[in-house]
Amino acid sequence: MYAIAGASGQLGQLVLADLVEKVGADQVVALVRTPAKLAGAAASGVSVRAFDYDAADPAALDGVERLLLISANEVGKRGPQHRAAIDAAKAAGVGLIVYTSVLHAPTSTIGLADEHRETEVALSASGVPHILLRNGWYNENYTGSLAASIAQGAIIGAAGAGRICSASRADYAAAAVVALVEGAAGDVHELAGDQAFTMADLAAHVARISGKPVAYVDMSPAEYAAALEGAGLPGWLATMFADWSFETSHDQLFDDSHTLSRLIGRPTTPIAETIAAALA
Template sequence: MYAIAGASGQLGQLVLAGLVEKVGADKVVALVRTPAKLAEAAASGVSVRAFDYDAVDAAALAGVERLLLISANEVGKRGPQHQAVIDAAKAADVGLIAYTSILHAPTSTIGLAEEHRATEAALAASGLPYMLLRNGWYNENYTGALGPSIEHGAIIGAAGAGRICSATRADYAAAAVAALVDGAAADVYELAGDEAFTMADFAAHVARIAGKPVAYVDMSQADYAAALEGVGLPGWLAAMLANSSYASSQGALCDDSHTLSRLIGRPTTPIADTIAAALA
């Protein structure tokens, strides 16, 4: 029996669909805060169970042999939330946990990596068999605000000439399914896209596909954070995004191992394809 914690999220729903296709709905448990969100999955035979990262009930994990712990989305609360899930999995005798961590977690200079490192340490201390899916960035992280960028003819950031190896959510979801079903305890997957690009490359792709001039404008980390605040982002979010962008200038978001494409058995989705889909 396979379970997905966070099954109603953007990544979780893709994993859920892929896992059902691979092993059958009767072998899948979807763990969600609001079960009504997955009424269609429940009707298809998936066991949909209430599961709140802030109030974890080990009973929801009854019968689960392999659990995918998708990282919580509340930055700053992930440490205790993930620890609660790990404790519940141990109490429920779950056979293995697969965790969606961050690319190169032990050495990453991205601020978000701290909570992932803490979760990896908690898994190691738990005594439970576990595997790590260290995900790079999503292609979709870069295509959410293309409209204003095209309108102003500029994409701003603090990434310098750093190489970025992103992939789509669907690529990472396929990897999670493959690892959860066929992977083994102690496996560590550094997952990133096949094709590296710089933000200047990204801007060139946008310009070509949109048919309008768009250039990348590099800034300092502080100036980029200030610019993001200037368009209405909260200070903490602006600082987090600027930190991640600057870290990419130092190689934090690239990995040339092609582990992801080997795991899913196909090439990862090029960033240009995701840009084209977003602008279609």
Template sequence: MIYAVAGASGQLGQLVLPELVAQVGAANVVALVRNPAKLADLAATGVTVRAFDYDAADPAALAGVDRLLLISANEVGKRSAQHQAVIDAAKAAGVGLIAYTSILHAPTSTIGLAGEHRDTEAALAASGVPHILLRNGWYNENYTGSLAPSIEHGAIIGAAGEGRISSASRADLAAGAVAALVSGAAGDVYELAGDESYTMAEFAGHVARIAGKPVAYVNMTQAEYAAALKGVGLPDWLADMLANSSYATSHDQLFDDSRSLSRLVGRPTTPIAVTIAVALA
């Protein structure tokens, strides 16, 4: 059985690859990446590294692949077309199964980013290629990348209200992707989120405790939050996207208590406080 990972050099892909190699062996793994030079070290271990571009997906790069992990692209606004190209290439190459990293509760999600994921889920259904849907919640790391200024100013801002967030670490979701890719069956749908949930006020409390400094959560309207993000230099499209996601959180769009991820990987997910501690270490 040959397993391929598309988007192998990204942040999630780089965590998926060693986990996959550990389970199935390097000789059975194909890493698909726009620039193969990025994974030269991996190629030296026996993993096959092939050039692959979501914008011009070549079926030849998928020759011999039995199961493909399609990690969603990161170019917002282009992803529906990019994912369609990969699905078409996989079908042409005779790939037996595609596992796709979608978004939590994709069919009903009000998060703006969910639209392209719904498009991709529909494309998979229309393709006739057997597939698995990995509906990922947010990464813990989404919330810990900019803690320094928050601690400096004593405030974390957002529009999430009292909404609860069931995030998991990127490593947790990488492990889930590998487990589903190796052992899952066509038609499986996984809502993948952390075991624990928290509000942004509770998140700020964890940060304050671990940093040893006062930090509070300041809630804003969606428009106020978008304006604040633009005020610190974020591009308009990115600020609007983040504000939309934060506001959707206030309606529990990132909450899930199914514990499907921990069952899939056979261990508890990483608590947000652990990820905060690692980020501040």
């Protein structure tokens, strides 16, 4: 049996659909905090079980041989949450854990990487065989505020001319399914998009596709954090986003290995394609 922890999230639902298509619903366990969210999947034959990262129950993993551990979304709490899930998997006798880490986790200077490094250490210490999927940024990270950017004629950030190799969630989901079903313990995949772009390139794509003038405005981290806070983000979150953006200026989201496209057997989704879909 294959299990997906975090199956109701944006990435998890894509993985769930791909995995069911690949191995059949009767071989899939969807682990979620609120099973009612996946009533449709349950009706199709998927085993939907309650599983909370804050109090992971080994019983929910009964019969599971391979587990995809999608990183939790509560920044600052993920270290202990992931350790609880790993401990539950070990207690349940899970044979392999596939974990969604972050691009170049051991060396990344992006603050987000700290909890991923902590989780990678916990996996090694657990003795449970595992695979690391070190995911780069999602294309969709850049499309959520397109309407506002077009209205203002500007995309703001602190990323300078840093190169970004993002890919779509669907690309990363496809890779997760391949690793979960076909991967071998010890595999480490640095996953990123095939085509690099800068934030100025991103703004140019938005301008071309929307037909509106849009430019990238680079700021200092402090200026960017203040702008985000002025737009309504809590101060701590604005500072965190500004830090991530600034570290991007040092090519922390660049990777030209093309590992992702090789793993999924096709080119990754260009950022322009995701922008066009978001604006359609």
